[in-house]
Amino acid sequence: DVKVTQSSRYLVKRTGEKVFLECVQDMDHENMFWYRQDPGLGLRLIYFSYDVKMKEKGDIPEGYSVSREKKERFSLILESASTNQTSMYLCASLHSSGNTIYFGEGSWLTVV
């Protein structure tokens, strides 16, 4: 089975802190994604990566950056956390020849 693991399930950070959300997949997938989930808005794509060191902006990239130094790992970075970034963050991965995205369990981030 595909496994997508998000290192932190629950985080509380202060405004202005730098925040790293880590995601690791164990199926050698080329594509990885970061989504944000908010009530009433569904899931919105922040960034995605289709290869090592490659990244593309999603629909709401402002305030975020990403890093893909290794194929299995995709990190989401909040350079200076703000309260409006309090949300649930979901990582996902997909093989280039596949048709189903697999999601991690999510990371609940609260910025105070």
Next chain:
Amino acid sequence: AQKVTQAQTEISVVEKEDVTLDCVYETRDTTYYLFWYKQPPSGELVFLIRRNSFDEQNEISGRYSWNFQKSTSSFNFTITASQVVDSAVYFCALSEEGQETSGSRLTFGEGTQLTVNP
């Protein structure tokens, strides 16, 4: 631009009732893919089904069934004889052909919270 609308924010039923979750989509493409995902309280999204735009056959998988109506741009999901374990948030999603890979740019609906009471 593509859009997915799940008008039902919350649905509450009693166990063994049938329930239908609505999904309406908008896209300009003739080739596209529709998905349903289940998100239990644990948070992880679980893939349920993928359907491409050329396949309008309805599908049944156990207590789950899906009704794809291209004429009304709808892809509704029915749970028959609901159970408490079906309680979750259900998301409908759309991706268009021409992306890096099919499903790579999923547009999600707002989600429907289904509560099945014993």
